[in-house]
Amino acid sequence: MSTLDRRDFLKLTGLIGLSAALPLSLARAADKPLAVGFIYVGPRDDFGYNQAHAQAAAIIKSLPNVRVIEEENVPETVAVQKTMEAMIRQDGVGLIFPTSFGYFDPHVIRVAKRFPEVRFAHCGGLWQEGVHPGNAGSFFGYIDEGQYLNGVVAGYASKSKKLGFIAAKPVAQVLRNINAFTLGARSVAPDITTTVIFTGDWSLPVKEAEAANSLIDQGCDVLTCHVDGPKVIVETAEKRGVMSCGYHASQAALAPKGYLTGAEWNWETPYRAHVEAAQKGAPMNNFLRGGLKDGFVKTSSYGPLVSDEARARADAIKAQMIAGKLDIFIGPIKDNRGNVVIAAGTAHAQTDVVLEGMNYLVEGVRGQI
């Protein structure tokens, strides 16, 4: 090894690198199985966000001619760049699913620019034409439809007319969920309020338990959340004898008494679309969105405390959503400081990108961004 000086080493690695880019190896790659990388921000079985992704990844694993590489507990720092680079260089992945919101800017963008032949399908980011590289893209589901239905069911179930929402960070997706939940509940009873507590990060079990207890002490009798692992919150609610609505995956098993319903992801749909496009060599779909209608999200089955009236109403709304006839954000909507944020006569369809930049809490939410 002593004869290999730095110059020779560089030449050698350069050669290997170049050969990887030759059309010869590309042609051979066609019948090679597609290597797909999944990156999770937390553990794969957290009863929440990462579990929803991992369940869908398991389905992708069973597809023909696909090889799946997974890495969990990757923080939203430069660490994810290293993970992506390792997946590309060592495992030769052609398609990466970085599943956490904070991976996108700047990490995915930076790595995507360096590896133009690899596809990056990020979950949750806001990909923009011309601004972000073409081999990157974002997919997301309109889970606020599920949260709206949660709100409707919670609105019927709540006796104190006070709901509690435990949120991680005040980013647009979270605010949209809080707002949809509140609008859903207020469509049943206009005097309902939602108290929101921000814990500050996606997974802080002690803070989440503390937030749940504080909300219950304040008289909130239905809790829901937008954190990575709703397990602690749903369990705390059950222990204290209040109701809960789930998020990400079904937590019904954790709260057999108080679990009302829940908004769940169905990531299989966008995953399949991206994998198929990559296998066929079809152009990347840079901006993939869908809701209940498209099978991107689903709802948990109703718990025992959901009244017949609530079921009927929620089912009717769900049917309208699936038919594409119901928009959640229809003006006039005021924020909780009294400013009009959506003017009367304006209706934002779910697909409207304006909604993905949401930066307010609607009337009826007690809390501040």
Added chain:
Amino acid sequence: MAELDLASFFLALLAGAIRVGTPFIFVSLGECLTEKSGRINLGLEGILITGAMSGYALACLTGSPWSGVFAAGCAGLLLGLLHGIVCSLPRVNDIAFGIALILFGTGLAFFLGKSFIQPQAPMLPAIMLGAWSDDERVRSALSINVLFFIGVALAVVLHWGLRSTRWGLMLRLVGEHAESAHALGYRPVLVRIGATATGGFLAGVGGAYLSLYYPGSWNEGLSSGQGLMAVALVIFARWQPLRCLWAALLFGAAGAIGPALQAVGISAGYYLFSAAPYILTLLVMFVTCRPNRTLNGAPGELSLTR
């Protein structure tokens, strides 16, 4: 309305101090004991997580939460023993090995704990001290886990034991001046190994509290640095067990203040309140530390002060 809110805010703060502070009590008492013998065990964070995992796992397997607590303590004891023995070898730095132990303990717990994230373990029971009240909030705030009382008793016993018993004297002497202890016929190395192992046991029990009572589930994000904060807490408490108890409660309350304030509707600047424990640490350091004098009450053999 405003008065009611204030009352329930302080109630939430008190309840939070006890709920969030209990693991701090155990970990800081353990660290206090270890440091009194002249060693620093930074690895308590790793021990805490290992304890949380093994406690939850055993409670799952046997169906008894108390056997889980015992297992957590034993796992902590083993890791503490490891730290004690390795640091007794010549030229091993206890701080460096402590950092290694954080990584080792965390990695081991994540690896072995994979299959225990999903199942639900039986929880430790709480004592309902608030049964007299009609108010649900009071009842919930006063349902306090037995481990809290054990922790309080332990703090008192340690305080008395370190001061007034022969064992306590020996431990303090070893931590203060190892040569003198040696001259008196004690064996400092054995004392230190024993103290570190006992400290590990307590930290393990603290971990079991996290996974078996509050928040009461095992997952990989369970500890958010409680083990490391406990080390700072011991310095803040000036190596006195009773002060460790107060400090632990104070840090518990600081952790609970953010959610409690937002719940009563004070939501402006919640991120500042979330930072309260760290601001508190900084303030304490600022008030108590002066560049021209060493820390009061620090054991003389600590590599921190030597």
